[in-house]
Amino acid sequence: MPGCLLSSPGQRPAWFPQPLQAADRIVLLVIDGLGYEQLQRHAHLAPHVTAMVGGAITTIAPSTTASALTSLVTGSTPAEHGIVGYRMDMGDSIMNSLRWWSDTRDLRQIHPPATVQPIPPFAGMSIPVVSRAELEGTAFTEAHLRGSRPCGWRAASSIVAQCAQLIKAGEKFVYAYYDGIDKIAHERGFGPYYDAEITATDWLVGALLEALASGTTLAITADHGQVQVGNNVVHLSDDIKDLLHHQSGEGRFRWLHAKRGHQDDLVKAATDAYGDIAWIASREQIVEEAWLGPARGGQMSEQVKRRLGDVALVPFTDTTFDDPLDSGPFSLVCRHGSLTSDEMFIPFLAQTV
Known part of the structure; x- marks a missing residue:
């Protein structure tokens, strides 16, 4: 996907949503945990999102954040980039791939992120990344976003202002990441808290559509969906x-x-x-x-x-x-x-x- 989005208008795959075919300024918003089937079941809470053009695509296996985000930005599979799951057997330890540690031990020196995952993101281009400020400088960020230009946010509303400013400044492609839905689904499950977060995320999308300069294309995707397991x-x-x-x-x-x-x-x-x-x-x-x-x-x-x-x-x-x-x-x-x-x-x- 990233290589295709960074390609010239008119050279993108036929399965891309129609608005992206000729787009020359793109903001890609990755919404962690927003499965297509959950979106369909909550369509009444997300009028801005569901009014957009496109449909469902398939993520990678395992359907987990570390593997999927790395595939998204490198255009490679887990079999290629090597982030094969949430907790990976590194021979000397079981490494949490989001935190890059085992138990309480930081593994960055033992297992350098760029060695564990050698494929450069965004086809080697330096892309502005609008993500949580606290994720800057982490080992997983180095593994899957190295070489990008961090534009950190501390409140979700800042995603809107940051993306709008970057496009206004002349950026042709902006990568933005929001993780609210995933966090709420993990901690609260489906129900009123999840519904409130879907509504808030739809507000975010609507605000982006309002704030971005005319002629900009906003694209939305995710890394995986969710199932409620509860006590099972x-x-x-x-x-x-x-x-x-x-x-x-x-x-x-x-x-x-x-x-x-x-x-x-x-x-x-x-x-x-x-x-x-x-x-x-x-x-x-x-x-x-x-x-x-x-x-x-x-x-x-x-x-x-x-x-x-x-x-x-x-x-x-x-x-x-x-x-x-x-x-x-x-x-x-x-x-x-x-x-x-x-x-x-x-x-x-x-x-x-």
Whole structure:
């Protein structure tokens, strides 16, 4: 997508929304967590967004922020860029890819972001990025946005002023990121808080359409959708734990790493135990079937392959797989990561003002 948006008008793919085909000034607003199916169900709360031209596209697997945002800005798949999930096995540690640490240890020196993820964003161009000010200088920002020009905001309303000023100053492409919907869905689930956030996000879109200079095209997309799992948490059985060395990934794309010599046993045990609630796949199946997308040269690198587990548990029901080491300050109500339509379908919409 970024390479296509940065290309000359008239050279963009036919599947791009019509307003983008001839656009020469573009603001791309990435709304974290806004799934297309959730947008359709809440259309009455988002009149500005739903009036835009376009439809649904498919995100990557796993449908998680670190992997999807990196794919969005590099135009590459997780199989290529190597950010294969929320928590990745780096050999010496399980690294949280958004925070770039393991437990309380910062891993930036041990695993340099530009080495872990080597593909330059935005086709190597220096693009203004309007995102939370506190994200500037973080390791994940270095991994997926290095070389860009940070234009940080501290209040969501500043996104409007910042984008409008950049376009007025002559920028042809602005990348903006807003994470309110994702935060509320995780913490509160669907309901009145989520509805209020959809309404607030629609205000943001409407304000952008009002503030941007005439002739500017506003495009909207997302990284993933959400499903509400609530208390539907699956704790691994003792039979599984007996074969297990450790876990990585996340609750809706959980990687199991087998004890030495027990890979096949773990695949069978997981299939027998959880095949009625989740897709169960071995590492070999994931690679051969390109679940994480195709790789250049047709082959996932050994370095990236080593970041995967032996068995993937990918729920198709509204459940999540527990890992006691994968926890935060509160229990997540909505989650993502799996391959269901609620998680995989995201909007790609545009309107020229």
